[in-house]
Structure formats: structure tokens, C-alpha cells
Amino acid sequence: MREELLLIIEKNSRIDLKELAVILGVSQEDVLNELQNLEKEGIICGYHTLIDWDKTSVEKINALIEVRVTPQRGQGFDHIAERIYNYPEVKSVYLISGAYDLLVTLEQKSLKEISAFVSDKLSTLESVLSTATHFILKKYKDHGTILEKKHKEDEREIMI
Amino acid sequence: MSIPISKTIQDIKPSGIRKFFDIVSEMKDAISLGVGEPDFDTPWHIRDEGIYAFEQGKTFYTSNSGLKDLRIEISNYMKRKQGLIYCPDGEILVTVGGSEAIDIGLRAMINEGDEVIIPQPSYVSYEPCARLAGANPVIIDLKSENEFRLTAEELENAITDKTKVLILPYPNNPTGAIMEKSDLEKIAKVIKEKDIFVMSDEIYSELTYSDTPHVSIASLDGMRDRTLLINGFSKAYAMTGWRLGYACGPKELLAQMTKIHQYCIMCAPTISQYAAVDALKNGDEDVKTMKMSYNQRRRFLLNAFNEMGLECFEPFGAFYVFPCIKEFGMTSEEFATKFLEEEHVAAVPGTAFGRSGEGFLRISYAYSLDTLKVAMERLARFVNKLRSK
Numbered sequence: 001m002r003e004e005l006l007l008i009i010e011k012n013s014r015i016d017l018k019e020l021a022v023i024l025g026v027s028q029e030d031v032l033n034e035l036q037n038l039e040k041e042g043i044i045c046g047y048h049t050l051i052d053w054d055k056t057s058v059e060k061i062n063a064l065i066e067v068r069v070t071p072q073r074g075q076g077f078d079h080i081a082e083r084i085y086n087y088p089e090v091k092s093v094y095l096i097s098g099a100y101d102l103l104v105t106l107e108q109k110s111l112k113e114i115s116a117f118v119s120d121k122l123s124t125l126e127s128v129l130s131t132a133t134h135f136i137l138k139k140y141k142d143h144g145t146i147l148e149k150k151h152k153e154d155e156r157e158i159m160i
Numbered sequence: 161m162s163i164p165i166s167k168t169i170q171d172i173k174p175s176g177i178r179k180f181f182d183i184v185s186e187m188k189d190a191i192s193l194g195v196g197e198p199d200f201d202t203p204w205h206i207r208d209e210g211i212y213a214f215e216q217g218k219t220f221y222t223s224n225s226g227l228k229d230l231r232i233e234i235s236n237y238m239k240r241k242q243g244l245i246y247c248p249d250g251e252i253l254v255t256v257g258g259s260e261a262i263d264i265g266l267r268a269m270i271n272e273g274d275e276v277i278i279p280q281p282s283y284v285s286y287e288p289c290a291r292l293a294g295a296n297p298v299i300i301d302l303k304s305e306n307e308f309r310l311t312a313e314e315l316e317n318a319i320t321d322k323t324k325v326l327i328l329p330y331p332n333n334p335t336g337a338i339m340e341k342s343d344l345e346k347i348a349k350v351i352k353e354k355d356i357f358v359m360s361d362e363i364y365s366e367l368t369y370s371d372t373p374h375v376s377i378a379s380l381d382g383m384r385d386r387t388l389l390i391n392g393f394s395k396a397y398a399m400t401g402w403r404l405g406y407a408c409g410p411k412e413l414l415a416q417m418t419k420i421h422q423y424c425i426m427c428a429p430t431i432s433q434y435a436a437v438d439a440l441k442n443g444d445e446d447v448k449t450m451k452m453s454y455n456q457r458r459r460f461l462l463n464a465f466n467e468m469g470l471e472c473f474e475p476f477g478a479f480y481v482f483p484c485i486k487e488f489g490m491t492s493e494e495f496a497t498k499f500l501e502e503e504h505v506a507a508v509p510g511t512a513f514g515r516s517g518e519g520f521l522r523i524s525y526a527y528s529l530d531t532l533k534v535a536m537e538r539l540a541r542f543v544n545k546l547r548s549k
Contacts, residue, residue, distance in 0.1 A: 004452060022463040023456035023529070156526075158181040158194035158506065 001026055005034055006043070011144075013047040052147045054139065062091075062107050062136040063114050065122065066100040068129040077101060080127045089117060100132070111135070172288045181506060190504040191527075191535045196333060198398035198479070199526045200453075203446040206397060206439045213434035220430060224422040225414075226254025226406070227433045233440040234406055241365075242379045244389075250411040253418055254428045258363045258392035258405035259285055260421070265359050265388050265407055266293040266325070268416040274324040279310045280514025281482075282329040283361065290327075298323070301516035304484065307473045308337035312346040319350070325357045328377060331364035334513045334522035335482040336458075336475025338368055341375045348380045358387045363405070364478040366396035366447050369455045374477075378408075385410045393432075395478070396447050397439045402432035454479050457525040457532055464536040468543050479526045482510065486519040488546050496521060502545075503538040 001024050008015060008023070021028040038044040053060045069080050077095050084104055085093045094103045104122070108114045118133055139147055184190045201207075225231065231248035238244040246252050255261040262285060270276065270293040278286045279300040290297045300318050302308045315326065328347070330339040339347070351358055358377055365374040378387035392405025405428075407417060421427075461481050465472045472483040485495045492509030500506050508524075510517025525532060 007452070008456070019460075023460050025455075025459045154192075154199070156192075156195040156197055156199070158184065158192060158196075158508070 001030070002034060002038070005031065006038070009035075009044075050143050050145055052139070052142075059109050060107055061109065061111055061114055062105065062139075064134045064136065065104040065106060065118060066096075066132040066134075067102040067104055067122065068100045068131075069102060069125075070127045070129060071101075072127060080125065083125055084122065087117070087121065089113075168292060172291060175284060175512070183500060184506045187500075187504050190500070190506060191531060191538070192506045193523045193525075193527065193532075193535055194506045194508050195524055195526055197400040197526060198395065198450065199528065200398040200450050202398050202402070202435075203439075203443060205442055206399070206435050206446075209438035210402075210431050210435035213431045218430055218434055222254075222427045222430050222433055224427055225250075225252070225418055226428055227430075227437065230254055230433050230437050230440075233437050234408070237440050238389075238408060241373070242376045244376065244379050244384060244408070246408040247411070251408060251414055253407045253414050253421060254433060255392075255405045255407060255421065256425055256428050257394060257403045258361060258390050260425065260428075261388075261390040261392075261405050261407040261417075262286065262359070262361065263289045263292070264417045264420040264424075265390065265409075265413075266290055266295065267420055268413060269293075269325055269357065269359075269388075270295045271324075273322065275320060275322040277315070277318050277323060277326045279314075279327070279329065281308065281332075281334050281510055281517035281520070282327070282513055283333050284513060286327050286329070286361075295324070296322070299514065299516075301514070302335070302337075303516075304473065304520070307475075308332060308335040308482070309339055309343050310347060311343075312350050315347060315350050316354075319354050319356065323354070323356050325359055326351065328358050328360040330360075330362070331368055331374065331477025333364065333478050334480050334508065334510065334517065335520075336478050336480045337482075338370065338374070338475075338477040339377075340370070340372065341380075344375060344377045344380060348377060348383050351386060352382055356386075358383070359390065360387050361390045363390065363392050364395050365391060367451055367454060367479060368477045369451075369458060370476040388413060393436050393439055397436075397443050398450065399432070399436070399439065402429065402435060404428055404432045404436050454525060457527070457529055460529060460532060461523065461525055461536065464532075464540070468536075468540045470539075470543060479524055481523050481525065482517075482520050483523065484520055488543075492518055492520060499539070499542055503542045505535050505538050505542075 004024060017028050017031055020031045071077050072079050081093050081102060084090055089106055089108055091105045091107050096103045106114055106117060118131055122128060123131055181194060184192050231252045234252050235246050235248045238246050266289050272294040274295050275298045276290040276295040277298045277300060279302050287297045298318050300314050360377050362376055368374045376389055378384050378389045388407055388409040390407050393399040462474060465483050470483050472481055475481055488495060492511045496507055496509040508522040510520030510522060
């Protein structure tokens with residue numbers, strides 16, 4: 001049930017306990033226990049809402065920053081990653097295979113703020129060798145959800 | 161001048177409730193629970209293979225029996241799923257949906273006056289196809305107390321010296337019933353004793369929700385050469401509109417079927433065949449995901465029936481549930497009509513699938529949980545209204 005439960009709430013964290021129990025074919029108590037375990041084990045790390053900020057009047061600019069760094073002895077990339085992810089404006093930090101090391105995503109109110117972050121904070125870190133910043137112009141799909149979903153009528157015929 | 165019309169075809173009734181469902185499209189807030197096809201889009205990688213095939217100009221006929229690559233994949237699939245060995249050359253025929261395989265299978269087997277045993281409730285095309293092939297259909301009325309499984313006794317009672325073929329429709333549309341290995345073994349015994357043949361329609365084979373996967377009767381001892389196995393891509397891979405199915409069986413029979421197919425169809429759609437190769441090679445995960453959703457909906461519906469006190473056996477196959485509405489003292493058709501008129505929800509009367517469907521409704525769960533939720537609220541309201549009268 002664990003994997004199935006995770007798959008369901010990954011897409012719909014607002015689903016209530018009763019319904020989860022029904023569609024999983026287990027008791028509500030079992031679902032509750034499993035959810036608590038998953039939280040305790042750090043498998044469920046949070047419950048978020050996917051928001052398309054572009055449709056609001058709030059200004060938000062997102063950037064992807066490729067960062068090349070020198071790994072540190074005994075710590076690999078973990079230490080520098082921590083230095084970077086502690087900034088609240090940093091939304092995600094991934095260690096990447098290939099031409100660069102860390103992929104950092106950033107959310108700010110303006111281009112200026114992003115460039116300030118890159119030039120003042122990120123680039124000045126000792127082990128950062130270089131950065132390349134890419135601004136996100138439009139989000140088509142995020143977290144597996146198509147943001148501008150075209151409405152599709154159910155055109156299926158009743159055939160028996 | 162009189163329009164020439166065959167007596168045989170004239171005697172076959174059109175699907176009678178067509179009119180009833182035309183109402184659905186006119187009602188603005190109507191919810192249909194009537195369709196018999198998946199609500200999922202064909203998985204993207206399969207569609208992508210179709211697009212690629214178009215780009216590559218794969219727009220010609222294939223060989224009559226179907227693309228060699230596809231027949232090889234079907235052969236691999238049968239081995240992987242059922243441990244059945246079918247030779248891609250001669251024992252597998254790619255058809256236009258499972259429905260073509262049903263038609264030409266019967267036509268290739270039947271002589272005028274042969275009897276074909278059809279357990280009902282079941283898919284609506286068996287009886288007309290049998291008649292068109294010149295057979296006399298012999299109906300077995302399946303029983304709800306057996307969860308609509310076919311029993312050896314029922315089969316034995318239906319067999320005469322004219323019996324040629326048993327149509328075995330499991331996992332079943334419309335009841336959602338399945339036949340497990342132990343059920344099939346009893347049937348197989350009778351088949352062998354009475355020396356008859358089976359046409360096993362296993363189009364829903366991927367959609368079963370019990371602990372053990374679907375077992376084909378062809379995989380039982382001594383049954384492979386007594387079985388025409390029919391399957392296809394529509395239900396498992398959500399590919400209904402691609403019109404692609406197949407038949408596997410002994411080569412003597414397949415050779416005759418291929419002749420009919422050759423003269424009336426030529427070959428199944430080429431683009432669909434290329435896409436289907438990808439479905440069989442890379443589609444297992446998609447099937448798993450869709451099946452998981454169906455199972456969640458199935459549980460949701462059974463729970464909803466339970467809460468409203470509506471009798472329904474637990475179906476373990478396809479994407480249908482078959483609740484009993486006998487307590488309301490109406491025919492299936494009356495109930496379905498009233499339900500549509502008053503609550504704007506369309507469900508198919510069980511009688512559309514044979515007289516033994518009387519007192520039952522087919523509810524399809526090829527719909528999102530959100531849709532099913534609204535529909536079940538309406539059904540609960542409707543049922544309460546009827547009971548309080």
C-alpha cells in the first residue's frame with residue numbers, strides 16, 4: 001500500500017483519510033499510521049500547493065543557475081550545497097552529473113534581485129568556480145502538471 | 161424496386177437502447193457511466209510511435225496476418241504472461257480489434273446449424289456474429305449467486321451433439337466477473353470430455369484485481385489446441401480508436417480465418433500496428449498505473465454501494481460493476497430510464513447484455529473518481545427516494 005499511497009497523495013495531498021482508506025481498500029487507522037510513519041521516516045517531506053504565479057498579479061522571477069564548484073576534501077559537494085541551500089531565496093539545489101555540478105533554482109521578485117544574488121552571494125563563495133544563469137520565461141508543465149491544460153470534453157460514445 | 165436485404169441480417173435487432181443514450185448528450189449536466197472504453201489517453205510513447213510511423217511513411221498495407229514484428233511481440237507476450245507458445249508465422253493473426261477476431265473466428269469454425277454456446281450477460285456481439293455465421297446460439301443464463309462465473313454443470317447441460325464452440329467471455333463485460341484457474345479447470349474437463357472447442361475472449365485480461373493474474377484457459381493442460389484465444393490493445397493500453405486486436409490458435413483454424421480476413425479486411429491498420437509493437441515492448445508500466453487507478457475506483461464504487469445498501473458482488477475484472485436493483489421492483493430498463501430522467505446519470509440496463517442481466521445495471525468505472533463521486537451521490541439520493549415511497 002505504501003507505494004500506492006504515495007502515488008495518490010503525490011498528486012492530491014488534500015484527499016481525506018476516509019477516501020484514502022476506501023480506494024486503497026484498508027482501514028483509516030492503517031492509512032493514518034502509514035502516513036505518520038512516512039513523515040517520521042522523512043519520506044513525506046512536506047505538503048505543498050502547486051501555484052501558477054503567472055496568473056496572479058504577484059511578480060516572481062525564476063532562474064536556473066548552473067554552478068561549477070571545487071568539491072571539498074572529506075565533504076564532497078555536501079558542504080557547498082549546504083552553503084547554497086540555506087539561502088531562503090534558493091528553491092532547490094540538485095547535484096548534477098555532466099558539464100556542471102550543482103543546479104540551483106532561485107525565485108525572486110525581480111531580475112535585479114536575481115543578479116544580485118548571483119554576483120554578491122553565489123559567485124563569491126570560495127569553492128564556486130563559475131555560474132551560468134538561465135531565466136525561466138514561461139512554465140508549461142511543473143511537477144508533472146500541465147499548467148495551461150486544454151479543456152477536453154469526454155467524447156466517448158456509449159457503445160455496448 | 162425493392163431494396164435487397166438479407167433475411168438473416170434483418171432478423172438481427174439493432175442495439176435497442178441507442179435512443180436512450182442519445183438523450184445523454186442532450187442533457188447538460190448528465191453524467192454517463194455507460195462507456196466501455198478506458199478514459200485514459202493512449203500512453204504518449206505509444207502515440208509517439210504512431211506519429212513516427214506516419215513520418216516514416218509507413219502508410220502501406222502490411223502482410224495479411226499483420227506486421228511480423230508485431231506478431232513476434234504478441235508471441236513473446238503470450239509466452240511471458242501465460243506461458244503459451246504461439247508461432248508468429250501461422251498461429252497469430254492481427255485483426256481490426258478483438259471484435260473482428262470474434263466475427264471471423266466464428267465464421268471460420270461454424271457450419272450451418274452448429275450450436276455455439278454463449279454465456280450471458282456478455283458482450284453484445286457474440287450472438288449476432290454467431291447467427292451471421294449460420295450458427296444456432298445456445299444461451300447460458302449465468303447466475304448472480306455464482307458471481308456470474310460459468311459452472312461445469314451449466315456448461316454440460318447446454319451441450320448437445322450439435323455443439324461446436326463455447327464462447328468464454330472472461331474477464332467479463334458487463335459483470336466484471338472473472339474465472340480463476342480452479343474454475344477454468346472444471347470447464348476444461350467438460351470441454352475435453354465432450355470434445356468441443358473454445359473461443360476465449362480475453363480482451364480484459366490485463367485488468368484483473370484479485371491476488372493472482374488472469375489465467376487463460378488455453379494454458380491449461382490439453383487446451384491450447386482447443387482454444388481460439390482473442391485479445392487486443394483496446395482495453396489494456398487504452399487504444400480503442402486504433403482498432404487493433406489479435407487471435408492466437410491452432411494453425412489449421414488460423415489459416416481459414418486469415419482467408420476471411422484477407423478477403424474482407426486485407427490487413428489491420430498499419431500505423432496502429434507499429435504503435436502496438438511499442439505498446440507490447442514498453443507498455444507494462446502504463447498498464448500497471450492504469451490498473452491501479454481502476455482498482456481504486458472499483459473499491460470506491462463497491463464502498464458506495466455498500467453504504468447505500470445496494471447489493472453487489474465484488475467483481476475482480478474489467479472496469480465494470482454490476483449492482484443488483486431487484487429490490488426496487490422495476491426492470492433494469494425502467495430503473496435506468498428513471499435514473500437518467502431524474503438524476504441525469506446514465507447507466508446501462510443489464511438486459512442489454514442478455515435476459516439474465518435483468519435486475520442489474522452495468523456501471524462503468526472508466527471515469528475519474530471525481531465523476532464517480534458525483535454519480536454516486538446522485539445514485540444514493542435516487543435509491544433513497546425510491547425506498548421512501
